[in-house]
Amino acid sequence: MDEKPKIIKFEVPESLHTEFKILCARLQENMKDRARGLIEADVANSKSGDSPSTEEENHALSFLKRLEQKDLPKNGELVVFAHELGVSVEFLKMLCDCVRSHDGVKVGK
Structure with a gap:
C-alpha cells in the first residue's frame, strides 16, 4: 500500500x-x-x-548509475564528473571503456 x-x-x-x-x-x-x-x-x-x-557522493552515484545503464557520458561530461569527484578524466574514461567493450552500450549524445 x-x-x-x-x-x-x-x-x-x-x-x-x-x-x-x-x-x-x-x-x-x-x-x-x-x-x-x-x-x-x-x-x-x-x-x-x-x-x-555529500554532493560528491551524489555525483559519483549519478555517474555509476549511468554506467550501469550503459548510458556513457560525453567527454565534456567526463571532465565535469572528474573535477567534481576529484579523480582523473583518464580514470573515468577507463571505466567507460570497460562498459563500452560490452554489447548494447547506449553512448551519450
Whole structure:
C-alpha cells in the first residue's frame, strides 16, 4: 500500500535555483525527482547511522548509475564528473571503456 504523498515546499535564492536547474539538466534528471532522491538518501543515511550524503557522493552515484545503464557520458561530461569527484578524466574514461567493450552500450549524445 502506497503512502499518501505530502508536499514539502520551501524557498531558495534564485541563484541556487538556477544552479540546481543547470545541474539537473547536465545530469539529465528531473528537478523534483533529484530533490526527492537527495532527501531519501539523507534520511536513509541518518537511519543507518551514516552522515548525510555529500554532493560528491551524489555525483559519483549519478555517474555509476549511468554506467550501469550503459548510458556513457560525453567527454565534456567526463571532465565535469572528474573535477567534481576529484579523480582523473583518464580514470573515468577507463571505466567507460570497460562498459563500452560490452554489447548494447547506449553512448551519450
